[in-house]
Amino acid sequence: MTKSSFRNIAASILALATVTAAADCTKAITPIDKTVCQTPELTKLDADLNHLYTALRPQLTIGAKARLLTQQRTWLALRDKTCATADAACLQHQYADRLDQLEAINASAKAADDKLDDVTPVYLKGSWKVTAIHDPAGRGHTNPTALKQSLEDEELSPPGSTVVAAPGELCFPPDPCGDMAWDFPPLGKVASGSAIIEQLGLTPATRALRGSSGTINSHYLLIPRPDGSLWAAFILCGPAVGQDCRTAAEVWTPATPDARVFPTHFPSATYK
Incomplete structure (x- = not known):
């Protein structure tokens, strides 16, 4: 040399x-x-x-x-x-x-379970209000008891609740905040992506924020929408345990001026 x-x-x-x-x-x-x-x-x-x-x-x-x-x-x-x-x-x-x-x-x-190689900053910030349930596969017939149980199973708050986020954290008041890191893969590369794509009317190229805590991917998958809201995807089942299950989403609407997703400008394929 x-x-x-x-x-x-x-x-x-x-x-x-x-x-x-x-x-x-x-x-x-x-x-x-x-x-x-x-x-x-x-x-x-x-x-x-x-x-x-x-x-x-x-x-x-x-x-x-x-x-x-x-x-x-x-x-x-x-x-x-x-x-x-x-x-x-x-x-x-x-x-x-x-x-x-x-x-x-x-x-x-x-x-990360090893040294981090991707230094792209991805985060959620501000306060968000859970304003609705998007359940196209259920044709609007959502059983309240089944919805409550499904949200509890997915550790999501019910409609009317507030979600608070900061870089590295996700909070469902009054519970303590938890550590949360995010990346933003296309749904076509997410384990549960095919069901989300089909039942929520999205495409494989649609980007989503995928949470991870510790070295394990969490179940939180947030899909940015053109109006500035987020869809928090979850599995919604009928009154009988394990029956009539489909993919639905909570609608999170910005509740404070600082509520945003970073990167602000996702690829155009996000909004499909």
Whole structure:
């Protein structure tokens, strides 16, 4: 191996080890760095971001570390472009968004059974109201007792309830929040996808948020809809145990301004 090759490898390792999150307040030259260093709230957000970024790296594969570094540099460029006037409120929004993304990646790393290779941040945020039951295969004839039992079996709250989410968490008040990581596969690659596709009138390319907690995929499967709501798919059975079972969905409607799914722009195949 040539000396040049050794230098290239060393440079690559050094680049991967570089944390590009924190502002160096001893060398704050740019207006943005000065604002971050002179605003206590931003100084804390910057420190929190740097701490989370640093703690996340050992949980990643070598390739994922490189992708996370690229992601971080892209975010810094976006921060600087979006907040070119160094407005504190603008910067606070940018830092909050990036912290949400890193929290989501961290949740995925904790749920993985090995080092995480996919650093795509996927998360659910805000408060959602359970507003309806979508049961096309049942033709509207849903037995209340059967519905109650099916929702309890699936650990879902009944209509009228509130669901609260944050990156890495899913909460059904008043019960304690639980850890939750998400990815967003097409339904055609989900174990129960064929029944969902057929009975809810979707396509194999339709994307869904698939939850995982620990190293086990959870039963939570959330399908974003064009109106901003989510369908929480579940198995709904008739009054007799194990009979007349079909796929239905709870409709979760945004209840707070911050209620959203990230990535915000899913592929167009999502809404089929």
